[in-house]
Amino acid sequence: MVNVISNNDLSEAKKEKLALLDFSATWCGPCSMLAPVLKELSEELAGEVAVYSIDVDQNPQLAIEYQIMNIPALVLLKDGEKAGMTVGFQPKESLKKFIEEHR
Incomplete structure (x- = not known):
């Protein structure tokens, strides 16, 4: 499940x-x-990684805080701290690799 941030x-x-x-x-x-x-990734990795969707137009302070210049941008938090970031569309396997590299 993809959680929505507001x-x-x-x-x-x-x-x-x-x-x-x-x-x-x-x-x-x-x-x-x-x-x-x-959405698919969140279902496959349920219990391992929580996925959150953040609309930059509705949450501009978060976009500024995480220095989002281009979208889509994916930020990985580990224990609440930024552990990695990637920008642009990527296939599921690339995203899995990105998550594994920053665990």
């Missing part, structure tokens, strides 16, 4: 051992392509 509130995500933050927007084509990949 009100610039990352408190739940920061409690997770491993959280993948998807910074995106409704008007972004590559973001729309990435959404079903992340």
Whole structure:
């Protein structure tokens, strides 16, 4: 399941051992392509990594805090701290590798 962040509130995500933050927007084509990949990934890795969707237009403070310049941008949090970041559409296998590299 992909959790939706609102009100610039990352408190739940920061409690997770491993959280993948998807910074995106409704008007972004590559973001729309990435959404079903992340949904699939969240189901496959349930219990291992929590996936969160963050609309940059609705959560501008988070986009600034994490220095998001391009979307889609994926930020991996490990125990609430930024452990890695990747930008642009990627297939599921690449995202799995990204998560494994930063565990």
